[in-house]
Amino acid sequence: TVSQKIARPPTSVATASVTIPANAQTVDLTWTNEGYSPQVLSVKSGVPTVVKVSSTTQAGGCMSTVVFPSLNQSAFVPGPGQSPALVLLDTANAEPGDYPITCGMGLRMGTLRIE
Numbered sequence: 845t846v847s848q849k850i851a852r853p854p855t856s857v858a859t860a861s862v863t864i865p866a867n868a869q870t871v872d873l874t875w876t877n878e879g880y881s882p883q884v885l886s887v888k889s890g891v892p893t894v895v896k897v898s899s900t901t902q903a904g905g906c907m908s909t910v911v912f913p914s915l916n917q918s919a920f921v922p923g924p925g926q927s928p929a930l931v932l933l934d935t936a937n938a939e940p941g942d943y944p945i946t947c948g949m950g951l952r953m954g955t956l957r958i959e
Contacts, residue, residue, distance in 0.1 A: 864932055868892040872928075873910065873945070873954070875899035875921050880910075880945065880954045889958045893935040896928040897921055909948035912956060914938075918948075 869888060873895050874881050887893045897910055903921040911918040912933060919929040938958050945954035 864894055864930075865892050868894050868932070869935075870894045870896060872896045872898065875901065875903045875907070875910075877901045882954075884955045884957050885945070886957045886959060887933075887935055889935060889938065889940050891936050893933040895919075895931040895933060897931060898926075898928040899924050906948035906951070907953075910953070911946045911948060911950070912943065913946055913950070914943040915956075 869891055871885050871887060871893060873885060875898070877900070885895065895912075897919050899921050902923055908921050909918055910921055910929075910931070912931065915933045915935075915938065917931050917933055919931045922929050933956070935958050940958050943956040943958065944952045945956055947953055
């Protein structure tokens with residue numbers, strides 16, 4: 845299978861290298877001056893998910909980190925014009941349902957919907 849290496853910041857400060865499975869689904873999440881767009885990321889259960897995090901405006905403070913707390917993953921939000929951050933989520937083994945997307949302080953900023 846074809847795979848791609850990416851760096852992802854786990855919940856610790858260290859950066860780990862992971863392999864993205866060839867069957868991974870990809871969704872976009874963009875930080876704007878009105879918050880994250882879209883507010884709800886809908887993905888299929890049973891396959892892993894890569895979230896491409898980008899921005900149209902500079903995120904500051906706790907908003908500069910996007911967190912998927914139920915899936916134990918996070919990433920720094922890149923500045924406008926920078927390459928997207930890639931976050932690999934283990935949605936292949938997650939139960940269907942709604943999961944929070946938060947800022948670095950834990951404020952709910954959106955929803956990951958696994959269908």
